[in-house]
Amino acid sequence: QKEVEQNSGPLSVPEGAIASLNCTYSDRGSQSFFWYRQYSGKSPELIMFIYSNGDKEDGRFTAQLNKASQYVSLLIRDSQPSDSATYLCAVNSGGYQKVTFGTGTKLQVIP
Amino acid sequence: DVKVTQSSRYLVKRTGEKVFLECVQDMDHENMFWYRQDPGLGLRLIYFSYDVKMKEKGDIPEGYSVSREKKERFSLILESASTNQTSMYLCASSPPLTGHSPLHFGNGTRLTVT
Numbered sequence: 001q002k003e004v005e006q007n008s009g010p011l012s013v014p015e016g017a018i019a020s021l022n023c024t025y026s027d028r029g030s031q032s033f034f035w036y037r038q039y040s041g042k043s044p045e046l047i048m049f050i051y052s053n054g055d056k057e058d059g060r061f062t063a064q065l066n067k068a069s070q071y072v073s074l075l076i077r078d079s080q081p082s083d084s085a086t087y088l089c090a091v092n093s094g095g096y097q098k099v100t101f102g103t104g105t106k107l108q109v110i111p
Numbered sequence: 112d113v114k115v116t117q118s119s120r121y122l123v124k125r126t127g128e129k130v131f132l133e134c135v136q137d138m139d140h141e142n143m144f145w146y147r148q149d150p151g152l153g154l155r156l157i158y159f160s161y162d163v164k165m166k167e168k169g170d171i172p173e174g175y176s177v178s179r180e181k182k183e184r185f186s187l188i189l190e191s192a193s194t195n196q197t198s199m200y201l202c203a204s205s206p207p208l209t210g211h212s213p214l215h216f217g218n219g220t221r222l223t224v225t
Contacts, residue, residue, distance in 0.1 A: 034213060043217060044214075046213040051211055088153070090214075098156070098169075103153035
């Protein structure tokens with residue numbers, strides 16, 4: 001079983017809709033959870049991190065964490081074509097910041 | 112803004128060559144990392160370093176070594192390059208561990224081994 005799992009997509013949503021990206025992880029001791037965005041040919045950039053159960057909002061982005069279900073998600077409201085990218089879920093299981101990445105979900109926002 | 116600079120954007124090497132990938136960060140970060148990224152496999156950690164001259168193996172260290180002689184510089188070494196090391200290599204740095212410190216990535220080096 002992979003440590004961090006994401007659906008590879010592509011996930012296609014119309015412009016203005018809500019995009020919902022999901023991630024599950026296997027290590028119950030995981031402490032911190034990150035969402036990175038990666039445009040084609042570019043390096044990943046941090047969008048959000050979350051470490052407490054519940055929701056965390058930042059502009060159009062909301063991260064949701066449910067440690068009991070070992071599930072973290074990212075919602076993008078009012079999706080824009082510029083949101084089209086691959087979204088990487090990353091999990092820190094503690095120690096010397098050993099961060100494990102999922103394989104990413106490709107999001108396509110259709111104008 | 113944190114700047115992580117990788118010395119080469121594209122690199123083509125021959126099988127058996129010794130290859131050096133260089134990474135420099137300007138934010139005095141303690142932690143530095145080397146990942147490789149391959150389609151369908153995502154980002155996989157090769158090595159990381161939490162202090163000068165300190166290094167820890169990641170998930171796929173075989174065929175690689177690292178060097179960190181100065182805090183700002185972390186080098187990845189392919190002792191004898193092989194075709195299965197053709198990949199995108201990403202360097203990253205981060206502040207000291209809190210568990211919530213994000214990684215700051217360089218622009219990547221696309222290495223082709225022929």
